[in-house]
Amino acid sequence: MATTGAIGGAVPSTTAADSLPTETDGDSVSMLVASLSSTAFQETDDENETVRHQNPDTYSEDDGDDELDQWLSSWLTGQLEESAIEISEGQYETANEYIDDEFEDRLGQYVAVAGETDGDESEAYEEAQQDQQNLSDSVAEYEETQDKYEAAREDGDDERARELARELGELSEEIGDLSQSIQSHYDVIAEATGTDLTTAIAAVEATNQSIQTDQEQIREAEFDETTIRITAVESTTVSFTTPLTATGEIETADGTPVADEPIRLNVGNQLLETETDDSGEFEFDYRPISIPAGETDLTVNYLPDSGSPYFGSETSIGIDVEQVEPTLTITSVDPETVAYNDTLGLEAELRAGEQEIDDVPLTVTLGEQDLGVASLNADDLVFDGAGTVPAAVPSGEQNLTVSLPFEARALESVTSETTITVTETETELSVAATQSKTNEDELNVTGDFTAAGSGVEGQSIQIAIDGTSFETVTTEGSGEFETTIAVPEDATGELEVTAVYSGDGTNLASAEATTAVSLPSASSSSSWLWLAGGGVLFVGIIGVGGGLYWYRSQQPAESPPSHRRDESPDIEEPTPSVDSEPAAESGSSLVQPLFSEATDRLDEGDTEGAVQTCYAAVRQSLESELDSAQATGYTYWEFYRLFESETDTSAITDSLRTVTQGYEQATFDVSGVSKHEAETILEHARNLCQKAESVPHN
Numbered sequence: 001m002a003t004t005g006a007i008g009g010a011v012p013s014t015t016a017a018d019s020l021p022t023e024t025d026g027d028s029v030s031m032l033v034a035s036l037s038s039t040a041f042q043e044t045d046d047e048n049e050t051v052r053h054q055n056p057d058t059y060s061e062d063d064g065d066d067e068l069d070q071w072l073s074s075w076l077t078g079q080l081e082e083s084a085i086e087i088s089e090g091q092y093e094t095a096n097e098y099i100d101d102e103f104e105d106r107l108g109q110y111v112a113v114a115g116e117t118d119g120d121e122s123e124a125y126e127e128a129q130q131d132q133q134n135l136s137d138s139v140a141e142y143e144e145t146q147d148k149y150e151a152a153r154e155d156g157d158d159e160r161a162r163e164l165a166r167e168l169g170e171l172s173e174e175i176g177d178l179s180q181s182i183q184s185h186y187d188v189i190a191e192a193t194g195t196d197l198t199t200a201i202a203a204v205e206a207t208n209q210s211i212q213t214d215q216e217q218i219r220e221a222e223f224d225e226t227t228i229r230i231t232a233v234e235s236t237t238v239s240f241t242t243p244l245t246a247t248g249e250i251e252t253a254d255g256t257p258v259a260d261e262p263i264r265l266n267v268g269n270q271l272l273e274t275e276t277d278d279s280g281e282f283e284f285d286y287r288p289i290s291i292p293a294g295e296t297d298l299t300v301n302y303l304p305d306s307g308s309p310y311f312g313s314e315t316s317i318g319i320d321v322e323q324v325e326p327t328l329t330i331t332s333v334d335p336e337t338v339a340y341n342d343t344l345g346l347e348a349e350l351r352a353g354e355q356e357i358d359d360v361p362l363t364v365t366l367g368e369q370d371l372g373v374a375s376l377n378a379d380d381l382v383f384d385g386a387g388t389v390p391a392a393v394p395s396g397e398q399n400l401t402v403s404l405p406f407e408a409r410a411l412e413s414v415t416s417e418t419t420i421t422v423t424e425t426e427t428e429l430s431v432a433a434t435q436s437k438t439n440e441d442e443l444n445v446t447g448d449f450t451a452a453g454s455g456v457e458g459q460s461i462q463i464a465i466d467g468t469s470f471e472t473v474t475t476e477g478s479g480e481f482e483t484t485i486a487v488p489e490d491a492t493g494e495l496e497v498t499a500v501y502s503g504d505g506t507n508l509a510s511a512e513a514t515t516a517v518s519l520p521s522a523s524s525s526s527s528w529l530w531l532a533g534g535g536v537l538f539v540g541i542i543g544v545g546g547g548l549y550w551y552r553s554q555q556p557a558e559s560p561p562s563h564r565r566d567e568s569p570d571i572e573e574p575t576p577s578v579d580s581e582p583a584a585e586s587g588s589s590l591v592q593p594l595f596s597e598a599t600d601r602l603d604e605g606d607t608e609g610a611v612q613t614c615y616a617a618v619r620q621s622l623e624s625e626l627d628s629a630q631a632t633g634y635t636y637w638e639f640y641r642l643f644e645s646e647t648d649t650s651a652i653t654d655s656l657r658t659v660t661q662g663y664e665q666a667t668f669d670v671s672g673v674s675k676h677e678a679e680t681i682l683e684h685a686r687n688l689c690q691k692a693e694s695v696p697h698n
Contacts, residue, residue, distance in 0.1 A: 072110040073193050076125050079103055080186075081200040083132055088203040092140040099129045121192040128185035135178040135207070142171045142211060149218070159307035165222040166306050172215035179208035223311035225253040228302045230317050231281070239322040240410055241353040244286040246317065250302055250310075251280050258310055266301040288410035289360060293323045321410050326352040328362075328416040330402055340425040340451055340507050342389045348402050348416065350376055363405050366390075366420075367398040374402075391456055395424040395507040422507050427451045429461070429511035431499035435519065436484065443517060445473075446482040447499050451508050455479020459508070464498045465491075487519065494518045591617045591689050598682060607678040608666040614685040615663035618656070621689040636660050652691060655684040 079098045086095035107129070111122045149164035182204050186197045232247040250258040257280025265272045267286045276282045291298070301314040332347035346364065350357045357376070364371040364383070369392050374383045403415040431447035445463055449456055455478035463471045463485060473481045487495070495517050503510040594617035602610035619639065626646055634642060640660045644653045662681035666673045673681070 069110070069113050072106055072113065073121075074195070076103065076106055076110060077189060077193065077195045077197065079106075080125075080128055080132060080189075081197065081203075083136070084182075084200040084203040084207075087132070087136050087139060088207045090143070092136045095136045096133055099132055103129055120188055124185045124188035124192075128182055128189065131178050131182045131185065135175065135182060135204070138171055138175050138178060139207060139211065142168060142175065145171065146214070162222050162309065163306040165218050168215060168218055172211050175211050176208055179204050219311065222309070224309055226250055226258060226302060226304075226310050226313045227253070228300065228313045228315050230300060230315055233317060233319075236318060237320045237322065238286070238288060240287045240289060240324045240326075240355065240357075242322075244288075244298070244317075244319060245283070246286070246300075247281060247283050248300070248315075249279070249281045250276060250313070252310070257281075261308075264303040264305075266299075266303055268298055271303075287355070288321050289357065290406065290409050290411070291321060293321050293408050293410055295320050323408075323410060323412050324352050325412045326350055326357060326404065326414055328402065328404055328414045330400070330416045330418050333400060333418060333420055337421040337423060338389050339423045340389055340391055340456075341454065344371065344387055344389065344400075346374065346400075346402065348376060350404065350414075352411065357411070360404065360411075363403045365399075365401040365403070366422075367393040369393050389422065389507070391451070391459065391506045391508050393422050393507055394505055395422050398422050424503075424507055424509050425451045426509050427456070427501060427503070427511045429499055429501050429513040431463075431497060431513040431515050433495075433497040433515050433517040435487075435517060441487050443485045443487055443495070443497065444482070445485055445497060445499075446480070447513065449475050449479045449481065449501060449511070456508065459501060459506075462500045462502070464500065466496050467498075492519060591621050594620065595682075595686065595689075598685075602675070602678055602682065605675075607673040607675055610678050611662045611666035611673055611681050614682050615659055618659055618685050618688050622656070636663055649691075652688065655688050658684045659688065 083095045083098035086092070086098065107122070107125055110125070114122060145164055145167050149161055149168060152161040152164055183201055186201055186204075189195060190197045228248060228250045230246050230248045234245040235242070236244075238244040250263070252258065257278075258276055259278045259280050260276060262273065262275045263282060265274065265282075265284060267284065268288060268291045270286065270289070272284050272286065274282045274284050286298075296319060297316045298319050299314060299316050302310075302312050304310040304312055327350070329349045330346065331349055332345070334345040335342070338344065344364075344366075348362065350360060350362075360376050361373050362376055364374055364387070366389065369390050371387055371390075372383050374387065397419050398421075399417055400420050401415060401417045404411065404413055406413045428450045429447065430449075431445065433443050433445045436442040436444050443465075447461065449459055449461060455475070457475055457477050457479065459475045459479075461473050461475060461481050462469055463473060463483060465485065465488065468488075470485050471483055473483045475481045496514060497517060498512065498514045501508070501511045594613055598610045598613040598617065601607075601613060615636070622643060623639075626642060637660065640653075640656055643656055647653055659681055662673065662677065662684075665677075
C-alpha cells in the first residue's frame with residue numbers, strides 16, 4: 001500500500017530577506033523606508049523609498065518600486081516552492097514555516113508596492129498560501145488517519161477500518177481539489193512574473209498522486225462498488241404539494257442486491273431515509289423546497305453508513321418543478337421591547353398546503369438592518385450568529401421582518417412582518433489628548449465609546465479643538481478610537497479637545513467628553529541631531545547598525561523646527577534618557593568628536609558603525625551650509641538632492657553621493673561594508689567637512 005514518504009527536508013534558512021521590515025502601511029510603503037533619524041521613519045515621496053537590506057547595488061531611487069516589486073515577488077515565489085517541496089517530502093511543519101506570518105507580511109509589502117496593477121497576482125499569492133497551508137494540514141491529517149486505519153486492520157476491527165477508510169476518501173478528495181487549485185494559482189503567478197514554477201508544480205502533483213494511488217488501493221480493499229437506479233416514478237411533474245414518488249434499486253458491481261438494508265439518500269439537497277427489500281428495491285417521496293423551478297435533473301445519492309461495506313453511488317431523474325406559494329407567519333416575539341445588543345427570541349411558521357416546512361433558512365430584518373439568517377426548526381428561529389439588536393436601528397417603533405429569500409425556486413419568496421419597540425441606551429464617552437512625540441505640530445487623540453458596559457464598534461466620533469470641528473473618526477472593535485490632528489498654526493497655551501457622539505440614526509444616546517492639552521512655548525522647541533556611537537553627547541539608542549544615538553539641541557524661539565505635516569511618522573521617536581541632560585553644542589563642535597568615534601569604530605572592526613558615524617558628521621557639518629530650515633528633517637537622499645541643487649562644485653556633490661551610498665550600504669545591505677570601503681568613505685567624509693566652509697551656492 002502506498003504511503004507518503006517522510007524524509008528529511010531543508011529547514012527555512014535565515015536570509016537577507018529575513019531582516020526586511022515586516023510591517024506595511026495600507027496607503028504607502030513608508031514602513032519599508034529605513035533611516036536613522038526620527039524623520040527618516042516618515043513617509044517620503046516615492047522616489048526616496050528604500051527597502052531595508054536590499055543591496056544598494058541593485059537598487060535605484062528612480063525605479064526602486066520596480067526593483068522591490070521584483071524582489072518581493074521572487075521571494076514569495078521561492079517560499080511557495082520550498083513549501084511545496086517540503087510537503088512532498090512529508091515535512092509538514094517545515095512546509096508551513098515557509099509560508100507563515102512572515103509570508104503574509106511580505107505579501108502585504110508586495111501589495112503596497114505593486115498597488116492595483118498586480119491585483120490578480122497578489123490575489124494568487126494569497127490564495128496559494130492559504131491553499132498550500134490547507135494542503136499541508138490535510139496531507140498531515142491523511143497520514144495520521146492512515147496510521148489509525150492500518151492499526152484497525154491489524155486489530156481485525158473491520159467496521160472501524162471502513163469508517164477510517166471513508167475519512168481517508170474524504171481527505172483524498174479535499175487534497176485533490178486543493179492540488180488543482182494551487183496549480184491554477186501557480187499558473188497565474190508564473191504568467192505574471194515569468195517565474196519557472198515547474199519544480200513546485202511537480203512537487204504538488206507528486207503529493208496528490210501519492211495520496212490518490214493510496215486511496216484507490218484502500219477503496220478496492222474495503223468496499224464493494226454499488227450502482228443505484230431509479231426504476232419508476234409516478235409523475236415527473238412535481239411540487240412541494242405534489243411530491244415526487246419514486247422506486248429504485250441498489251446492487252453491487254457483480255449484480256448482488258443490497259438487500260434488507262436501512263439506507264440514506266441525498267435527494268436534491270434533502271436527506272431522506274428509507275430501506276431496501278430482499279431484492280434491493282426501495283421507495284421514497286420527495287417534496288422540492290429550494291431547488292430551481294422548471295425542468296431540472298434531480299440528483300439522487302446513495303450514502304452508506306460509515307461502517308458499511310458498500311461504496312456510495314448516484315443517479316439522476318429528469319423532473320419539472322412547479323412553484324408553490326407558501327405562507328409565513330411570525331407567531332411570537334420575545335421581548336417586544338428591546339434595546340441595543342438585546343437578543344431577539346422569535347417563533348414563526350412556514351406552511352405549504354397542509355404541510356409544515358422546517359429546516360429552511362429565513363432572513364430577519366429590524367428596521368433597515370439585517371439581523372442575520374435564522375433556520376426554522378420546529379417553529380423556533382435559530383440564528384446563525386448572535387441575532388442581537390445593532391446600534392444602527394433607530395430608537396422608536398420599528399418593523400421586524402422575516403423573509404424566505406428564494407428566487408425562482410420550488411417555493412416562492414414570502415415575507416411576514418410585525419412591529420416592536422426599540423429603546424434608547426445610555427452611552428459613555430472618554431477622550432485623551434497628548435502632543436505627538438514625533439511631531440510637535442500634531443496631537444494624538446484617543447478615547448473609548450461604550451454602551452451597556454461594552455465597547456461599540458463602527459460609531460462616528462467628531463473631534464473638535466477649541467470648538468472647531470477637525471475630524472470624524474470611527475470606533476474600532478472594542479469601542480476605542482484614535483487619530484492624529486494637526487495643531488492649528490496660531491495655537492498657543494492650552495487647547496480644549498472635545499469628542500462628540502451625536503447618536504443620530506441610532507438607538508444610542510448622544511455623549512460628549514472634553515480634555516485639555518498644554519502646548520510648550522516656542523522657546524522650548526527643538527530639532528534633532530543624530531549621532532553615532534559611544535561617548536559623544538548621546539542620549540538614547542535607536543538600534544540600527546552599530547548603535548545610532550540622537551541628541552536634541554535647544555533652539556532660540558526665532559528658529560522653530562519645521563516638519564511637513566503630511567510626513568508625520570508612524571513610529572515613535574526615541575525618548576531621551578531622564579538622567580542625561582542635552583548639551584547645547586554647536587554643529588561644528590560635534591564634527592571632530594564624531595570623526596574620532598568613527599575612527600575608533602573602524603579600528604575595532606565595526607565598519608558599518610564607522611560609516612554611519614562619519615555620515616552623521618557630514619550631515620552636521622553641511623546642514624548649516626544650506627538655505628533650507630528643513631534640512632535637519634530630511635532623509636539621506638532628500639538631503640543629498642537639496643545639497644546638490646544648492647552646490648556648484650561637482651567634486652563636493654560626488655563625495656557626498658559616495659558617503660550617502662556608503663551610509664545606505666552600511667545600514668541596509670546585509671553584506672555590510674568592507675574595511676577598504678569604509679576607509680574610502682571616511683576619507684570622502686573628512687574632505688567634505690574640511691571644504692564645507694568654501695562651498696559656493698547658487
